[in-house]
Amino acid sequence: MSKKSVARNYAFLAVMLGAMILGSIVGWIFPQELDAEGNVISAGATVLEPLGTLFLNMMFCIVVPMVFSSIAGSVATMKSRKRAGKIMGTTVLTFVITGAIAAVIMIVIMKIFPPVLEPWTNLTEGVVEDPISIPDLIVNFFTVSDFSGLLSRSAMLPLIVFSILFGFGVNLGPGPDSLIARFLTSLSEAMMKVVQLVTYYAPIAFFGFFANLVATYGSQIATDYARALVVYYPLCFIYIFVAFPLFAWFGGGKGAVKEMFRHIAKPAITSLGTCSSVATIPTNMEEAEATGISKDVSEIVVPLGATMHMDGSCFSCILKITFLFGVFGRPFDSIGDMALMVIVAVLSSVGMSGVPGGGYIGEFIMCSVFFPDQLAIAYPIAITIGNLVDPPATMINSAGDYVVSFLVSRFVDGKDWFQKVLASRNA
Template sequence: MKKLLVKWNEISLVKRIIIGIIIGIVLALTVPNYVSGISILGSLFVGALKAVAPVLVLFLVMHAIAAHKSGKKTNMKSILGLYAIGTLLAGIVAVLASFMFPVTLTLVTGVEDLSPPEGIVEVIETLLFNIVANPIDAIINANYLGILTWAIVLGLALKHASQQTKDMLGSYSDAITKVVQWVINLAPIGIMGLVFDAIVTSGLSALVEYGRLILILVGCMLLIALVVNPLIVYIYTRKNPYPLVFMVLRESGITAFFTRSSAANIPVNMKLCEKLGLDEDTYAVSIPLGATINMAGAAVTISVLTLATVNTLGIEVDFMTALMLSVVAAVSAAGASGVAGGSLLLIPLACSLFGVPNDIAMQVVGVGFIIGVVQDSCETALNSSSDVLFTATAEQAKERVEGKAVTVNS
């Protein structure tokens, strides 16, 4: 048994995940009633990731700030710029696609209990209050803006602490990172359970009616992941972007697709950044921050479903107003929670731009939940993988600039 486990662990994680996906599909299609307990494996895996992620972020960021040497530069400004550009372009792509391939909806009911934000001011207020949240509440509720704020403040306060204290923080950080590795090694089993549960509970029949809408959403996200983001990377780095793009999609996007939670994927992204040899001072902050504000997939969802609603109601929209929607979608997406379904509750906010009544907008949210098995999975995969992509891009761009400076000086 021990030899079998050793051989299993020698296989690359991606291959093991693919094996888990195949087993999950086969079991769901052949014996769903006899192995129903398999679905709990997926819930346990996602729960473990969500449990370890807040503690990981707190100690990793706190240690990175406390141990940071004065004069050493990070790439946070560049990364924040990349996050903003990527999210805005995603909204624009979604608007263009919705004009080129307009879709209408068959509206549903049953989402009256949900409470979407009433305006962009409320979204911004929520973000600000998340920043000043009680640290214990922030950890319990996986409020990453609050966790980041406290980690940075405590890290700054500990900058002048003794080396022994900093070493202790480093030991805690290393220990939690080790726990993360153990959890990530369970990904094949967890994803097998997630695939099984998705097929058994949702099936594929519910998606047929909304096939055209799903094609538009997924098509936009694929275009962003395989064309727009690589173009951004090339402009910044002047290197072939696709080796990096395919790596982050393979090693971050796959797990994000099945967990459907940017927050749960933080440990996976941290591990990938370490594998890429990126600066820990930078990715310790950029990855959890990206899980909160880097939401290209959410911008696509908000824009496409809003314009589908407008088309359904027969409202005439000029192109400039639709472009304004892409800006609102980008800003709103940055306020979407890093958990499954977060972007859907921002659709009523965007619909209000066109005078769509809230009761109709909430029916559109219901449509979003119906197609969520595909929409939210693809959205999270795009959001989370691009956190690593843009973090690595900023570092490569910095190296390119520094390399040019060395050449000029020599």
């Protein structure tokens, strides 16, 4: 990458950061005002939300054909089906391991800094909708009832499953050099160019995102949830600057950490602003390609990561559980409770869709396991915490998809894969 292109990329990131800061200031100066019953008196800077929604909707329109073409095309054009299986198996295993690590870290932090010091009193029960059964939940995670259901960003995991099957169908049928395989590859490349065009609008969108965020949640952040947020927000950034470099170093060796930091800012900022792992897929794939990660690796790891790699959600799941333990005055000293927390955090996070609000199902599962008798109280509290920590949680989830590509590359392309990338650049 030339110095001119690096400067251009950082200049664009600086513009996006400036837009975020300006939006936050506007949101703080013009907050949303509510009356005692929760009705809106003054919308404040929340009127700027459509600026961000426009960008988010454009990304959602892009992401369905991009995920399908990138995954199906990658599998279809692979000369070795064994390699495709190895990439997917290594990817899923890595997601589970990093999620469990994140959950254990958060349990330790919560033991040192418990989010609630005194049990709450006079709790009012919330309303819980009729829950979906576990069998139906499993079916809906992986399939839809009709093909048209795949053409929605709310069915990302079923779309990924279909894309993998379609890719193998092309690979086993017409073959990796067939016209349809080349079409899928060309479609994926075209969608990446569409992403570049849409990205020019990003600074305006981020101004609207953060103006609305601060105007809506600024007052809540300063209330009873502040202690939890004071622990959670810094932890997410510490994780980026401690765990991510370790993952990159283990995955790529010498020079990989520096390369990771050169490229991680864009997906981190995109995910922080959009609160969507799905909307960050195009950016992650773009940065993975610029890093030199094999295309077949990034085109499988990144889309899978949008629905299955949820380290930030594992953090927030443990935060919600320990927060509610404090609310109800329950200690969590037993090894059994802690082990169950890790299991629930990983399982509830792995199945979530990478869209805003996708954690609601995970929150219901979590509350059902730990607080079945207080479900109507626990569930609304968990949702509130989830909304407040969603931006940094999504940032860890999404930016981590790019970092996991380093780890998967080590096991698929060899531990010296990055050294070969550097050698080819210097050749």
